[in-house]
Amino acid sequence: MxxxxxxxxxxxxxxxxxxxxxxxxxxxxxxxxxxxxxxxxxxxxxxxxxxxxxxxxxxxxxxxxxxxxxxxxxxxxxxxxxxxxxxxxxxxxxxxxxxxxxxxxxxxxxxxxxxxxxxxxxxxxxxxxxxxxxxxxxxxxxxxxxxxxxxxxxxxxxxxxxxxxxxxxxxxxxxxxxxxxxxxxxxxxxxxxxxxxxxxxxxxxxxxxxxxxxxxxxxxxxxxxxxxxxxxxxxGSAFVDGGALPSGGPAEVEALADRLGIVGDELRRVRQATRGFVMALGQAVREPLSNVRAGLREIVRASDASAEERQVALQLLDQELRRLQQLVAQLLALARLQTRQVEMAQQAVDLVALATETVDAAAATARERGVGLLFDSDGQPAVVLGDPDRLEQAVRALVEHGLRECPPGGEVTVGVGLFVPEDELAPGRSARRVSMPALHVWLSVHYPGSPAQREDAQQLFDLAGLAGADDGAVSDRLGLAIAREIVRAHGGKVLAEGDAVVGVRLALVVPAAKDAAPAAP
Known part of the structure; x- marks a missing residue:
């Protein structure tokens, strides 16, 4: 960072x-x-x-x-x-x-x-x-x-x-x-x-x-x-569907019309994104259901199938049902987080240790994909106050996204550090000389990414642009959306950027605990 x-x-x-x-x-x-x-x-x-x-x-x-x-x-x-x-x-x-x-x-x-x-x-x-x-x-x-x-x-x-x-x-x-x-x-x-x-x-x-x-x-x-x-x-429905608002009248009414026009544009954009997400979700659910239906049909028809063949069919059914279960669980989790129906524990969590465990757990997946996985930190604790399980879920979503999108032969870098937004200290710079209450903890995931991925990086935490995506992409974006809500529930925010120089970089920023000041050099 x-x-x-x-x-x-x-x-x-x-x-x-x-x-x-x-x-x-x-x-x-x-x-x-x-x-x-x-x-x-x-x-x-x-x-x-x-x-x-x-x-x-x-x-x-x-x-x-x-x-x-x-x-x-x-x-x-x-x-x-x-x-x-x-x-x-x-x-x-x-x-x-x-x-x-x-x-x-x-x-x-x-x-x-x-x-x-x-x-x-x-x-x-x-x-x-x-x-x-x-x-x-x-x-x-x-x-x-x-x-x-x-x-x-x-x-x-x-x-x-x-x-x-x-x-x-x-x-x-x-x-x-x-x-x-x-x-x-x-x-x-x-x-x-x-x-x-x-x-x-x-x-x-x-x-x-x-x-x-x-x-x-x-x-x-x-x-x-x-x-x-x-x-x-x-x-009227015409306004929501793209109709223009009437003009004319005093300046106050014109100003309100302009503001309503902005709201209408955002509303139409949200509706378009929602339709795309619903289409992608339908496609993601339809494929496992089709596989389950086909598997059941084969089991019924193949009465003379061997026990081994039936076991393979049952394993396929179990795999597809697990995919459906994961999608439904992610949707429920996202809805509960957005409506603040999930209670967050308040414990001291060291994001350096949490990120280290997450990187170690994802090392095998990185080797299977032919992707390098690196961890960058100065070693000093970066403590926040929050729910360790939810924060681990958010960090894992960012790391899994990086491993999924990184091309073979590339490297995914996970970094953790302290910074001070008020002084516009860039994440990763020394914050030893600043007061404790201003400290924030950042955790970033960086990977090269394709030109299209770099261009769409700022929408990764939203459910937009998913029309035609497979169930893996839908699950990945749901995971990032859940991570965003978890970070918001901890008083933080998520950031994303992409360009030809830095590639794609995702980050979460959370206020540091009061006793999270960096150690003296």
Whole structure:
């Protein structure tokens, strides 16, 4: 294994292709529902976005709304305070007169000194002594244009207020000690109603929902028509037999049609390979059955045959029945492995020792065929975790295939070693400097092979191209297919390549056990 093996083009199994086709058809048949759900999701997103945008733009306006309300309410209170004072009431009495009206509005009316300190309020002294920080001399005496601001009461409560000037004005000419009139309310009182906010949001959301649903229905209708034609064609027998899928429609449907076309090509290729395999299997079974029938006929007719002749006929019958039994056993084993009905033992298996035993057992067969059989390994263990009997079956299938296909006078070489796929170390190179978890074990069988064999090497592990093959070739390919499933069950893979330089090379690659690191040099 001096050269890196190229992964073979593996022919998908018939069931896998059918499953892929079913998934494609199911995807197309649910396209309408997916688009409708997309429209609903779009509507939900529109509502959420509208709510967030509304919160971003409208919620900061709460203070502006509250200040405008305070300014509007301060005007009549200031006018009434002026009228009461001008009528001869003291400021304290005027504040008391305004208490019912201001309390009903949640407001407090207070007078401040020229220095900006609250002298008295009509809210039970909540604001008395609070420093407003107002420059009273700059306050406007226009009650329609109060100065807005905030202050902290003696109890720590924050208030917003509107203030107008009193000192030096005609508002209260008899009280020059009064600096200004202040109308306040608690700052945590909000006048930005939830209803006023939700009403446009809900209405806009309903409009967006209706538009999104309508858009989803339009898109669904636009895509469903070509999709329905595609589904109808894909479900028909003409597509499986090679018919073309309808073209046209949106890009998504075109992409699905292309994928279904690829699945259809693979499905037709699998069906063709399956038909060839069934034909080859029928021929392989028909010959032993014909021989058994002929042997039985001879035994019945030859009543005067000697015991030796009958023994020969019985041996022939036994041989042919064994051939049939082997084919049936291989088919059952392949089916069970493909459906994962075979339990694999978990033991430490040294593939070097296993390959050595297999090569020794096949030495006599190699001599009979006039083929050389060599074993190449550096001698260090190559341990994997798996079922020793199944792994021995897989290795034996590769070796027997090499001996069968190698021309007389050629050599079959069996090699085992460690390598690291992540670093693209070619099988056979040193892996002493790499970490243990990345190690894999490779086992390869190499033989010269004819040009036709080298060309078809990548299909050796599949049951394709068996039309017209004899029962020996069918049994050989069944053995390789079984080997592939055994290796897959161990978390590995099989590889095959063939060219004029390397001949034909088959290999299996299995993850090494955790304690399978190469020994130090």
């Amino acid at each position: 001096r050269d890196r093996l190229r992964p073979p083009v593996v022919l998908p199994r018939f069931g896998e292709a059918l499953a892929a086709l079913s998934r494609g058809v199911a995807t197309l048949s649910t396209l309408r529902g997916l688009l409708l759900r997309f429209g609903l999701a779009l509507a939900l997103v529109a509502v959420v976005v509208e709510a967030l945008v509304g919160a971003f733009f409208l919620l900061p306006q709460r203070e502006t709304v509250a200040a405008r309300r305070l300014s509007d309410l301060a005007l009549p209170l200031a006018v009434q305070f002026r009228e009461l004072v001008q009528a001869g009431l003291a400021p304290d009495q005027a504040l008391d007169r305004l208490r019912p009206q201001s309390a009903a509005l949640g407001l407090y009316v207070a007078v401040v000194s020229p220095g900006g300190r609250v002298l008295r309020d009509n809210g039970g002294g909540l604001l008395e002594g609070a420093e407003t920080g107002l420059r009273v001399e700059q306050l406007s005496t226009d009650v329609a244009a109060p100065q807005l601001g905030t202050l902290d009461g003696p109890g720590g409560q924050r208030y917003r207020y509107g203030a107008v000037g009193l000192a030096g004005s005609q508002l209260v000419p008899s009280r020059p000690d009064l600096g200004g009139l202040l109308v306040a309310e608690r700052a945590d009182v909000q006048h930005f109603g939830l209803r006023a906010y939700l009403q446009p949001v809900v209405l806009g959301g309903l409009v967006g929902l209706a538009m999104a649903v309508a858009l989803g229905l339009v898109l669904a209708r636009r895509l469903s028509r070509p999709a329905e034609r595609l589904v109808a064609e894909a479900q």
